[in-house]
Amino acid sequence: MALFFFLIFGFCIGPGLLESSPKVRLVRGPHRCEGRVEVERNGEWGTVCDDGWNMEDVEVVCRELGCGEAKGTPSGNLYKPLADEKQKIFIQDVNCNGTEDKLIDCDQVEDVYQCSHSEDSGAICEIPETVRLVGGPGSCKGRLEVKHQDQWGTVCKAGWNLSAAKVVCRQLGCGKATLTKKCCNKDTQGQGLIWLSNVSCSGREGNLQYCLSGLEGNNNCTHDEDTWVECEDPFKLRLVNGDTRCSGRLEVLHKGIWGSVCDDGWATEEEQVVCRQLGCGKPAFVPAKARRKFVPGDGRIWLDDVHCQGQEQSLEQCQHRSWGYHDCNHKEDVVVFCLESSPKVRLVGGPHRCEGRVEVERNGEWGTVCDDGWNMKDVEVVCRELDCGAAKGTPSGNLYKPLADEKQKIFIQEVNCRGTEDKLIKCDQLEDVYDCSHSEDAGAICESEYGRAQGLYANCP
Incomplete structure (x- = not known):
């Protein structure tokens, strides 16, 4: 019979063979190797005052936690929610030489009286890739x-x-x-x-x-x-503080927190990907003076050194530094302007933005499309408007769950495109539908970077 045991990459141990659990932890960060520093004493966890806190101290914390290289000494107040007022501050004036195995081995002062949680220390360590x-x-x-x-x-x-x-x-x-x-x-x-x-x-x-x-x-x-x-694509994007949803300071969502993107290496190729992912058309040329009008962010800076080819369907497919690692400040936040407002068509409920049930927008409201007369030429126009590559199919919209709500309107039917139009709204169509139900909602499948990659393993059991 095969032997089973806990694997810690690099060497194998079981929980019973550990000398002891670490007496330090990093909390409220995006991963276990970044966050507010807390130390354990008699089964209780308390914070560390940042008086004297420096990179040598962080090096020891990273080593004790089995994380990688020390990267920074941020304020512990960056990590929300903040420490509870009732939580104790156990140590201050930590003085490590950087070679110790554990934080408890460093010189430090216990029983802190002149620090508050506004002075809690933080640490950023590299994530070991295992x-x-x-x-x-x-x-x-x-x-x-x-x-x-x-x-x-x-x-x-x-x-x-x-x-x-x-x-x-x-x-x-x-x-x-x-x-x-x-x-x-x-x-x-x-x-x-x-x-x-x-x-x-x-x-x-x-x-x-x-x-x-x-x-x-x-x-x-x-x-x-x-x-x-x-896993689900973690790259959710938004543009904030602009006149429309298609212009503004770029933010990405990671670990439930929105943060900005540093403009190191940022160019037209990266803007093309952002505008495409948001369904906002192509990038617009905007002078640097206009970009500087945007108020810088004040939270996390999630990404730096982003490099795209310009054809990617998602920013997730571009090269970038690890989450949270950067050498920037918020004066370098990326601002994006897309040439067009958002399309008047979208595909919902599918595995990616280029497949799903067809919906069109009218006066700020989204409604479905009846499949009477719906064909590949119509799908070609939808794919072109969404910048999603070649048309691949005309499935029933009922394939995509959840189904359209009964209260949602059906806006158009008898769509008749030549296949050369750049927008669905330019095709012949009938509005104000009375003889269709949501069982007849139209669907569309377009090619995408995701779809092409799926073909590599489409025959897996």
Whole structure:
């Protein structure tokens, strides 16, 4: 029988073999290696006063937590919610030389009287990369690989389930786990080592290393059984403080918090992707003076050094530094202006923005389209208006859940496009529909970067 034990990448230990749990933790940050510093004493957790707090102290915290390189000494007040007034401040004047294994080994003053929680210390450490998804459309969909003994290897699908996928998605900072697909296409299989099999997670773990599993040497798997994981795209965008939703300071949503993007390396290619992802047409040329009128952000700066080719369907597919790592201030926040207002058509309920039930906008209200007369020429126009590539199909809108609400209106029917129009509103059509129901809602499938990538593993069981 295969041996099962807890895997901590780089070496294997069981909970009973740990000398002790760390006496320090980072809370309220985007991941376990960043946040407000707290230390434990007699089973109670308290904060650390930032008097004397510096990078040498953070180096020790990062080492004790098994995180990577020390990256910063932010104020602990960046991490919300703030510490409760009743929570104690345990230490101040921490003085590490940077070589200690634990924060408790550093010189420090206990029993703090002249500090308040406005002076709580924070720490930013690099996230050690031990899990990744490769071969998919972006960093949140792909073949699962884990790092052990400084080598990357795959994970066998034996025993794999959605609970384990939830842990991977959480660890990577992606969205919720969707149904796991088992990679079987030759183009998406791994090579080399198969590190894990029979992974068993409850779904509540913060890291795959805390799940029960079997190590390399204890499985009979082949790369036909490599595990494929899909998480929701975490890159939600918005433009704020502009005249329309298609202009303003760019913000991205990560870990439930909106933050800005630094303009280092930012150019037309990146703006093309943002405008496309938001369904806002093409970038508009706006002088630097007009861009400077926007009020800088005051919260997190999530992304820096973003580099796109210009053809990507989502900013998630562009290269960028790790979440939260930057050398910027808010005077460098990206501002984007898109040439057109938002399209008068959208596709909803599908797996991506280029597939779904067709809806059109009229006077600020969205309604559906009756499928009487609906054909591929009509879909060609929808795909062109949404900048979604070639038309691929005319499915029933009822394929996309949840279905349209009974109170939602059906705005048009008998759409008759030549296929050359740039907007659906320019096609012949009948308004004020009386003889259609939502069982006849029209749908559309357009090509997209996501859709092309899906073709690599569309035949997986």
